[in-house]
Amino acid sequence: MTDGWIKVASTSEIPPGMMKSYPVGGKDILIANVNGNYYSIDNRCTHIGGPLARGKLAGYVVECPLHGSQFDVRTGTVVRSPAESPEPRHEVKVEGSEVLVRV
Template identity: 40%
Template sequence: MSSMTTTAEWIDIAAADAVPAGDVIGVETAGLDIALFNVDGTIHATDNRCTHGDGRLCDGFLEGHEIECPLHQGKFDVRSGKATYAPADKPIRSYPVKVKDGRIWLVK
């Protein structure tokens, strides 16, 4: 019986200081459209598109750990991607993130 090893592909997507405290930015890289959030000094990453109305989450309103879509006010938890407020009912993808040497890395 053989075992398969899966290696995560970490990609460098932004400077850590590019995401202001308590704010969100959008980054397009490696074929991904990512929203980066700085909540209490911790960086979180999700897909940048709302699953309800396809709004750009980086244009939304970040309050605590929730991002509100600018189109229809659906909300998501930026830590997990879970939809937390209607009309959003499907989660967004969240990504593992690490900050190393002043750069933000995520698993593609």
């Protein structure tokens, strides 16, 4: 794909307030829809690998289902420990009804 953008999902798969995980370029990433804007960070919690997309999304904050670490999906920043390292963040864009990611 040109410029490294990879089509990952259609917008209808991820309604506002929801998030899903996808395998992209050998990584496991999460895409979240907050009020119609899409954001992407790694799906694997930087604590000990919990699947973030199976946790909760409240506003811009995703909470890991294992030990409750929280991250801001806009930046990957840690909002609440026990995680200490931020999540890698990925660029997202929407073209028509397609969600594309650059990892």
